[in-house]
Amino acid sequence: MANIKSQIKRNRQNEKRRLRNKSVRAELRTRTKNAVTAAETGAEDSVEQIRLAVKRIDKAAARGVIHKNTAANHKSRLVRRVAALEAAAASAAAATPDE
Secondary structure, three states: OOOOHHHHHHHHHHHHHHHHHHHHHHHHHHHHHHHHHHHHHOOOOHHHHHHHHHHHHHHHHHHOOOOHHHHHHHHHHHHHHHHHHHHHHHHHHHHOOOO
8 A cells, every 4th residue: 555645646546537437438338239239130220329339439539548549440340340230131131032
């Protein structure tokens, strides 16, 4: 345990930031998962879910919770994943002839 006053304060600040960042990261994972799930199920609000996820990723980067390049990677991976799911759904629908 630190016995220097400035280090004690720094420890308090770091703990507050850690908890704040933890909640932001948890929300990022939740929004991303919601967007992917909406795309898998073909929900009408899938575009809105993706928009919300990207918005949260941008906010986290702006606040310094994650690096801006990490945010770009997250957004790119999310959009590619959703596009792949939509393409797979479209090809499955085209392959199955309606009777």
